[in-house]
Amino acid sequence: MHLEAKADDQAFREEVQDFLTGHLTPELRQAGQRTMGICSPHEASQAWQKILYAKGWAAPSWPVEHGGTGWNAMQRHIFATECNLADAPMLAPMGLDMVGPAIMGYGSARQQAGYLPRILSAQDSWCQGYSEPGSGSDLASLQCRAIRDADDYIIDGSKIWTTHAQHANRMFCLVRTKTSGKPQQGITFLLLDMESPGVRVEPIITMAGNHEVNQVFFDAVRVPRANRVGAENEGWTVAKYLLEFERGGRAWGARLRGALANLQRLAKARGIANGGLSQRLAALAVDVTSVEFTEQRVIAELSKTGRIGPASSLLKTRACAVLQAISECGVETIGNYAAPYQPKASQWGSNVDAIGRADELAVVGRYLDQRARSIAGGSNEVQRNIMAKLVLGM
Ligand SMILES: Cc1cc2nc3c(=O)[nH]c(=O)nc-3n(C[C@H](O)[C@H](O)[C@H](O)COP(=O)(O)OP(=O)(O)OC[C@H]3O[C@@H](n4cnc5c(N)ncnc54)[C@H](O)[C@@H]3O)c2cc1C
Incomplete structure (x- = not known):
């Protein structure tokens, strides 16, 4: 596995970017932007998965014999990152990332x-x-x-x-x-x-x-x-x-990269990206990079042993903490505009006028929803117990 992008990787990145430009409609991008929880709006996520399926790109991490793409770890990372940067809706993980691998591993x-x-x-x-x-x-x-x-x-x-x-x-x-x-x-x-x-x-x-x-x-x-x-x-x-895939096989680095880019856009639009917020943004960028590297290590382990292993707990705990920090910084970035309660305007496809900028509508919902990240998929405390026992041998 290599960690630096090579010339081939750049060509691949451009191929993905071209595809996203051609197939991600404004409605689908809005669904990605308005995603607050674990899943994007169901209809958008299904529609996007069908588009990817037609291209053969629905399940990059699956083995080729089951419909995977055959991409290497770097290509999968590039694809997931570009999808997040382009605000593509997230695909529901329960089938592709959770029960799919379990059926491959243990199903008849x-x-x-x-x-x-x-x-x-x-x-x-x-x-x-x-x-x-x-x-x-x-x-x-x-x-x-x-x-x-x-x-x-x-x-x-x-x-x-x-x-x-x-x-x-x-x-x-x-x-x-x-x-x-x-x-x-x-x-x-x-x-x-x-x-x-x-x-x-x-x-x-x-x-x-x-x-x-x-x-x-x-x-x-x-x-x-x-x-x-x-x-x-x-x-x-x-x-x-299955839980190893739920915690470790979720393209966390790409998701964080997308969330960080979104935060940087918000800060720029409010004119504070280079002022008071710059150090915070830089520190978050370092955190995101560290999660990306950890994820590459986990992926390397998976391709070597076929198991994600207990490092999935480390990845999940750390990635969720960074996601929460980004969402918190988002609320501080939009300041007073976090106060209005706008459940209707913030829904995907709503034509209700927003108070403040439309691209800020999901910020508070996302912040509130991200609180659940330290519980969903196994709470932080329990993940730390797993790490103590299985990673550190305590
Ligand atoms: C948004 C969201 C979506 C979810 N989606 C699903 C889903 O689709 N399907 C599904 O099956 N589940 C789902 N869950 C459930 C999730 O897996 C559980 O909430 C989680 O495992 C914690 O269980 P609990 O809520 O019963 O809390 P509890 O187990 O009651 O824990 C309460 C607190 O006690 C702490 N604690 C418990 N045991 C220990 C211990 N041994 N050592 C130290 N601290 C401990 C916990 O860390 C936590 O802080 C979801 C949860 C959330 C929040």
Whole structure:
């Protein structure tokens, strides 16, 4: 792996830039600019994924045999960075970055053939059913029960904080199939159809005013046994494997680079980029670069060993802290214009006039939403425990 851009890389960068110029419509760019949470507006993200799919670029990190691009680590980094700098909508991670790799790693040939092409083409939208009320950090204590009935499992219970469950037609979830013994050894990994009878989705509105997360209820929901990934009671292994991709395989460096460029634009537009804010911006730029380098190390490890490993916890914790610092600086940059509450004007596609500049509309929502970054995907404290144990050997 090399870390400096070479001449070939520059040609590749230009190819990506040309593609983005030709295919990112103003509406799609606005969806990227108005993204506050983990996901961009669902319709925009799906539309953009279909455009990338038609070009063969929907899943750069996937192996070529499953529809990946065959790009090297530097090309993938360039692509993700250019997409972020151009304000492309983010692609929903639950399918491409989370359950996709888990199905490749642990799914049967039949599951791979059935699910992976539909993830790639954005025909299916996925959500993640891990957390439960009372089982977040202590995930292995989960209680959502699945009982075998001939060729089906019957699920009763609930999942919470389920991102974009309101848009998803599929969920990957962890269920309890054994109550005796070690809690980790009684968990099974299932794939379910969100349109199955007995599934109910209730919204949870965040402090940023967004409907991004939900609580999902299961009332005697039948799931065919064929939808189980891995063996019964061995879902914990699949779950942990998937979490490494959730924390480490998310192009954090590129995302931070895009967020920083956005902040620099805001500061310039307010005429303070070279004044009081310049030192802050420079310090943030150093932080972003350090995350990019850490990410390249993690990617190198992945290509060597096939596993992202516990360094994913380091990357996630650090990247989220920098993302939060950038969003905080954004609020300070727009000053008084952070005060007006403008939930309607700030929505994607809204034609309500903004108070202040239109490109500042997502700043406060993003700042509020980024607070959740230290919890979502595993809280900072728990990530530090993982690092202490598995990275430092304490
Ligand atoms: C925006 C958002 C989106 C999410 N999306 C999803 C999703 O799509 N699917 C899904 O399944 N889940 C999702 N989650 C849930 C997320 O994974 C959990 O919130 C997270 O794992 C923490 O669990 P908890 O909320 O139950 O907090 P708790 O586990 O109750 O933790 C509360 C506090 O105690 C601390 N703590 C707990 N245990 C320890 C320990 N051993 N040592 C030190 N400190 C500890 C934590 O760090 C935290 O500060 C999402 C969460 C958020 C905020």
